[in-house]
Amino acid sequence: MPEMNTSSLPDLIFTILFFFMMVTSMREVTMMVKVQKPQASQIEKLARKSCTSFIYIGQPTDMLKSQYGSGTRIQLNDRYAEANEVYDFIMADRASMAESDKPFYTVSMKVDHHTPMGIITDVKQVLRKAYALKIVYSSDKKKQ
Amino acid sequence: MGKKRKMPGLNTSSTADISFMLLIFFLTTTSMDTDAGLARTLPKPPEENQENNEMKVKERNILNIRINKDNYLLIGNDYATPEDVKERAKEFIKNEKNDPNLPEVISKKIKYLGRNVPVTDNHVISVQTDRGTDYGVYIIVQDALIQAYNELRDEFAFAEWHHHIEFCTEEEKAALREIYPQKISEAEPKKYGQAL
Numbered sequence: 001m002p003e004m005n006t007s008s009l010p011d012l013i014f015t016i017l018f019f020f021m022m023v024t025s026m027r028e029v030t031m032m033v034k035v036q037k038p039q040a041s042q043i044e045k046l047a048r049k050s051c052t053s054f055i056y057i058g059q060p061t062d063m064l065k066s067q068y069g070s071g072t073r074i075q076l077n078d079r080y081a082e083a084n085e086v087y088d089f090i091m092a093d094r095a096s097m098a099e100s101d102k103p104f105y106t107v108s109m110k111v112d113h114h115t116p117m118g119i120i121t122d123v124k125q126v127l128r129k130a131y132a133l134k135i136v137y138s139s140d141k142k143k144q
Numbered sequence: 145m146g147k148k149r150k151m152p153g154l155n156t157s158s159t160a161d162i163s164f165m166l167l168i169f170f171l172t173t174t175s176m177d178t179d180a181g182l183a184r185t186l187p188k189p190p191e192e193n194q195e196n197n198e199m200k201v202k203e204r205n206i207l208n209i210r211i212n213k214d215n216y217l218l219i220g221n222d223y224a225t226p227e228d229v230k231e232r233a234k235e236f237i238k239n240e241k242n243d244p245n246l247p248e249v250i251s252k253k254i255k256y257l258g259r260n261v262p263v264t265d266n267h268v269i270s271v272q273t274d275r276g277t278d279y280g281v282y283i284i285v286q287d288a289l290i291q292a293y294n295e296l297r298d299e300f301a302f303a304e305w306h307h308h309i310e311f312c313t314e315e316e317k318a319a320l321r322e323i324y325p326q327k328i329s330e331a332e333p334k335k336y337g338q339a340l
Contacts, residue, residue: 017163021174118275127186134185134186136182
């Protein structure tokens with residue numbers, strides 16, 4: 001029996017590889033808080049991911065619970081932070097952005113649906129002070 | 145020199161394996177989730193010598209939605225459930241019968257249509273939460289409000305141009321935004337009951 005010609009197999013795999021490189025993006029941070037996003041029907045897709053900062057709010061993950069307890073925490077990049085530290089985070093993030101991207105600067109809030117509003121209001125007040133006025137309440141599409 | 149020998153082909157059978165490994169690497173380190181959510185614009189920070197603007201809005205133009213720490217809803221002066229929010233908001237924004245308790249109806253010239261349309265331009269919907277309110281409930285209310293606006297715009301589009309909002313041109317959408325401007329106020333936080 002003649003052997004099957006596999007010379008085009010690498011090309012095929014490369015094509016799949018390029019496809020995945022295109023449609024996916026690098027995972028930004030390791031999640032230190034558990035976030036189950038709320039569901040909403042009127043959601044809009046985030047226009048540009050490159051000019052967006054992410055703020056995560058929720059309870060620490062099961063692995064970190066023994067160390068940090070179960071109180072609601074704010075996560076910025078790879079660490080826990082207090083509400084007033086959001087200001088510096090926003091300023092640093094926005095400063096590192098291209099000048100042409102700055103008008104589109106958006107803050108995406110990924111918040112667990114059981115979080116009390118108090119902590120979110122605190123963060124929102126800091127965002128106002130930092131003039132980061134465009135925000136997105138990250139949510140999942142509601143199943144009809 | 146002897147006769148020219150044919151060069152043997154390079155063995156490429158392992159290229160597939162190498163690219164497979166690259167593929168698996170990218171599959172594990174990247175994420176596909178496209179972020180989506182409810183877009184909002186926060187008001188500018190209050191300035192030191194700014195007067196309190198909220199007092200200038202007439203009573204009839206405000207729809208107050210309050211959520212307490214036990215996630216109970218108050219729309220205006222009535223108890224309500226999250227399911228009621230959409231209908232109440234639609235009734236409030238539209239004010240079809242020119243009810244004196246609902247926002248004032250003004251005739252506004254819409255350039256795209258070339259005629260005046262009755263609109264409630266001065267209305268404000270204010271959502272107030274307690275520090276202990278669940279974020280999930282807040283999002284349900286916000287979602288219902290946006291849905292109310294979108295349904296009103298869709299109804300107008302269908303009555304005017306006989307097609308739904310998703311088939312509207314950009315100019316038509318701009319006109320719709322003028323007729324039903326989204327005015328949801330992100331109220332200053334207030335503390336009603338002790339929570340947290």
